[in-house]
Amino acid sequence: MDLILSSIDILMRWDVALALLVGSVGGVLIGAIPGVGPAVAIAILLPATFSMDPIVGLTVLLGIYGSSMYGGAIPAILINTPGTAVNALTTYDGYPMTARGEPRRALSLAYSASFFGGVFSVICLILFAPVLARVAPLFGSREIFLAALLGLILVVVAHRGQSLIAGALAAFGIFIQTIGMEPVKYSQRYTFDQPFLQGGVNLIVVVLGLFALSQAFVLLTSEDEKTRITKLRGGMFQGLRELARHPRVATVSAGFGVLMGMIPGVGEFTAQFMSYTYAQRTSKRPQDFGRGASEGLIAAETSNNAVPAAAMVPLLALGIPGEALTAMMLSVFYVHNVVPGPTLFQNDMDFVVALYLALLILNVLVLIFLLFATNALIQVVKIPNRFLGVCILTLSFVGVYSLRNSVTDCLMAAGFGLLGYVLKRLSMPVVPIILGMVLGGIMEVKLRAAMARVKEPFDFIDRPVAFILFSIIVLVLLSHIVRVLRDRKSLKEAEWQSKHRSTSFGARMFRRKSSLLTGRGKVVRARHSTLFRRLMDHF
């Protein structure tokens, strides 16, 4: 109780209240505009939060992260276009509801489900915090190294069918973070004697390039779409009543969200997939899924909103970000000399609980805002794409230039923007680069510290937590190899099934030649020649 009271004391400030308001409303707005997303907004705002108190800066960013998915449901339901990438599953059941004339029901159900997911995860984590505080100190250098390695491997294998290029891009991230002055032996690494490379490549420059500038380029080169939005009439409270009729689906989906959010590199998509599949399998009317089933909408929205709070666990407890957004937040901690990890849980538990409470208040604020302001808010969906690109390009300048007032940083960010644009055009993942950069840096420091106390290779995993993490890594890799082999087998089978003779002219001629040269051909020719001879005998 004392802990919660001291946490509330941290939050009782006007600037934190303002940050909560700006974060929640701003996040919903950003989420509601298709093509922006929380990553772009957080990347742009990151340098601006450096001058704020850690709790204020983190509340703004957490607010945007937590509330953008609420906003993302609006275009997903009304115009079949997800506002943020994680709202893609919302379109499955949300848009059919709109199509049959129930947009208000779909929206209010999505808000209620998101609210339940958000609040459930925060309460779980506040209750779970004392256990985390006991477990976190068991993580030394080697355990953190192994956890970071596990996070990186999970991110790579999560990209099914693209794991090779995802791994190569993660390795590219690891390489980028090594550029510059090496801090222990003071030697230059890949600086090519250029002064601007001696300080290394800044994470924010890369993040802004890959997320914000690349998105601006995508929007600037795209076409504007005409959107027609249905007018909403009536109250928005019926979703709360409807949610209460499906407590099992909501609780299990939120549970999946919490669990998947805590595992680095897994996140919203896996949580949504698992809860949607669960809801469909246990439903009395599984045939309705994808055609406007309320359970499907609840499963999708509850699970994705349960993730943000849970995603903060590996970041706060171990200092390991599990995905791109928490990786960006890590830089806010570093700027303020607050080092997330086991010591944060031991010494500043009230700060951690204050962050969770901020998320709880944020969910309430967002729900109130949306229940009353949705009609006005849906107008932002109409902002034309290319104009949005102009706005993001202008805002990206603030993010990059305010960092060090460096033109070279801007040039590098533009370069990464171009790379991000190419990767987006090729449907390749960008996140492995960011996680490779962040986790690569952590792995370098922790491996060096851990190996100083290790004499034999097996000493590295002689502690229980290290052994468990190592076993999980081996299991993940083995299951990935099995999956790849199975995919290859099914590909071979499909290739054999669809195999047919070539119809090209060369192949036909080759087959004719082979036929003429076979024994059967000789028999036929002999018979023909006998018949020919008999015919000629008549003349």
Added chain:
Amino acid sequence: MSNERERRFVGQRRGQLIFALVFVVYAVGLLALIGDQTRWVEKTKLFAQPRFWPAVGLGGMVILGGLHLYRLPWRRISRYDWGEVRKWAAVVEYVLWFMIYVVAVPVLGYLPVTLIFVPVLAWRMGYRSRKMMGISTGFAVVVVVLFKTFLSVKIPGGMIYEYLPGAARSFFILNF
């Protein structure tokens, strides 16, 4: 006609081969420079060597990028690939717009340059109505006031502000 391997490929086909080739060549080139660009320190363990992590990164890029290239279902660069490269090159125009904006701000000042940049780029993108020009100008003002005046982000005052009279000079340098 596409075969089973091509149908099962995850991602866009166009430009894939060119990207994979450039990525691997770039990685191999950087790996070849590892002896020149990093140091090997005597009497130091392998994991503490300054060369170790660049080698891990570049080794991963070469091996995994090479395997990705080898596993691609296409072996020839088609005209569609070059068409995709032209689309990538078209983005250079917006990179130039961005860099001109970056170079102009310290000289002409954040507010004047943003007031020119946003409406001109919006004009270039085809928004020519009075309404859109007004929205562009309003957006430019809001961005400058929000970030420079209220949030005090670190953006230097323009050199042109030096020519303003006394009080206005410091006011503009601080706020716009």
